[in-house]
Amino acid sequence: MTDLFSPVRLGDIELANRVIMAPMTRDRAGPEDEPTDLMVEYYRQRASAGLIITEGTQPSPAGKGYWRTPGIHTPGQIAGWARVAEAVHQAGGRIAMQVMHVGRASVRANKAPDAQTVAPSAIPCPDPIPGPDGVPVPTEMPRALLSEEIPQVIAEYVTAARHAREAGIDAVELHCASGYLPMQFLSSNSNLRDDAWGGPVEHRIRFVVETLTAMAAAIGPGRVGFRICPGVTFNGMADADPAETYTALLRAVDGLGLAWCHLIHIPNAGFDALDLVRANWSGPVIENGGLTLDKAQNLIRAGKADAASFGYAFIANPDLVDRFRTGAALAKADRATCYTGHGDDARGYTDYPPAH
Ligand SMILES: Cc1cc2nc3c(=O)[nH]c(=O)nc-3n(C[C@H](O)[C@H](O)[C@H](O)COP(=O)(O)O)c2cc1C
Numbered sequence: 001m002t003d004l005f006s007p008v009r010l011g012d013i014e015l016a017n018r019v020i021m022a023p024m025t026r027d028r029a030g031p032e033d034e035p036t037d038l039m040v041e042y043y044r045q046r047a048s049a050g051l052i053i054t055e056g057t058q059p060s061p062a063g064k065g066y067w068r069t070p071g072i073h074t075p076g077q078i079a080g081w082a083r084v085a086e087a088v089h090q091a092g093g094r095i096a097m098q099v100m101h102v103g104r105a106s107v108r109a110n111k112a113p114d115a116q117t118v119a120p121s122a123i124p125c126p127d128p129i130p131g132p133d134g135v136p137v138p139t140e141m142p143r144a145l146l147s148e149e150i151p152q153v154i155a156e157y158v159t160a161a162r163h164a165r166e167a168g169i170d171a172v173e174l175h176c177a178s179g180y181l182p183m184q185f186l187s188s189n190s191n192l193r194d195d196a197w198g199g200p201v202e203h204r205i206r207f208v209v210e211t212l213t214a215m216a217a218a219i220g221p222g223r224v225g226f227r228i229c230p231g232v233t234f235n236g237m238a239d240a241d242p243a244e245t246y247t248a249l250l251r252a253v254d255g256l257g258l259a260w261c262h263l264i265h266i267p268n269a270g271f272d273a274l275d276l277v278r279a280n281w282s283g284p285v286i287e288n289g290g291l292t293l294d295k296a297q298n299l300i301r302a303g304k305a306d307a308a309s310f311g312y313a314f315i316a317n318p319d320l321v322d323r324f325r326t327g328a329a330l331a332k333a334d335r336a337t338c339y340t341g342h343g344d345d346a347r348g349y350t351d352y353p354p355a356h
Pocket of ligand 1: 022023024025026055056098100175177178227264288289290291309310311312313338339
């Protein structure tokens with residue numbers, strides 16, 4: 001019987017099981033936003049996941065908004081990720097990189113002095129974001145991208161996808177959720193453009209459709225996934241009609257042969273996001289959000305999702321798949337150390353032990 005422990009194919013990637021590590025920003029990159037030895041160890045410890053999806057990784061200096069997030073735009077960053085990918089592969093795992101451009105959700109002090117803050121429209125992100133000392137501060141007012149600059153931003157994503165493959169990473173995931181740049185284009189309240197990239201829904205989905213199309217052309221559609229969260233209000237998102245927006249988006253990308261749609265499933269008035277995905281997208285679906293072993297098993301057994309991803313559970317349980325298999329108790333993540341690097345301190349990062 002198909003269950004959470006059965007193998008599955010997502011695009012070109014063969015997974016040994018359907019327990020996926022959700023992307024999680026941990027703010028522990030080294031100088032120059034390069035992956036560190038500690039990051040190599042963190043991901044190696046979690047390689048028994050069917051697939052690891054890395055923390056959000058910026059495709060360019062302008063794509064950075066948080067403190068100590070890694071990049072994939074310099075030779076040193078590519079070399080660092082190559083060490084991560086090698087460690088995960090040696091331990092028998094698979095790894096995809098989440099490519100994350102924050103757009104307007106950005107704090108000036110967290111990024112390079114000459115890095116710009118750009119968005120579809122010059123509307124600031126209302127939610128404060130932690131600065132270098134972890135205390136939330138206001139975000140920077142973004143500059144609206146010129147129409148002719150948008151292909152260049154898409155090209156940065158394409159280069160990031162190529163760099164990830166160069167580093168030996170198996171696939172990439174476009175982060176289209178949580179109020180970052182792609183979602184700023186999708187959402188009616190953050191995209192007030194009157195050119196071909198804004199306004200009616202077919203214009204608002206264009207940035208994501210063209211970015212996914214271009215990434216797929218560069219590294220193959222079977223190595224490109226995307227993550228959505230219809231209806232989320234994080235980082236000032238307030239789409240007037242999320243059901244309309246995501247129906248249009250999913251229909252537009254359905255024919256591309258992409259590897260997966262990764263859904264952060266939250267409640268919405270008037271529609272269920274998983275039903276909406278299933279009705280408009282024929283490819284593999286990864287379900288996420290507050291899942292337990294039982295909930296995930298039921299979804300997979302019922303054929304409602306192809307795989308399930310876990311966030312917090314993977315922070316504290318590097319051997320989550322083994323614990324699920326054996327029924328071992330789960331350790332609880334310490335929220336105080338989710339985002340605190342404390343230099344090269346392993347606390348709350350690589351010091352969660354396996355059960356056996
Ligand atoms: C510390 C932390 C960092 C996160 N960073 C990201 C991120 O970089 N990209 C992303 O798409 N989601 C991010 N998330 C959201 C998780 O991927 C996931 O959607 C969320 O934790 C819900 O899943 P869970 O209930 O299994 O934890 C983060 C979550 C946590 C706890």
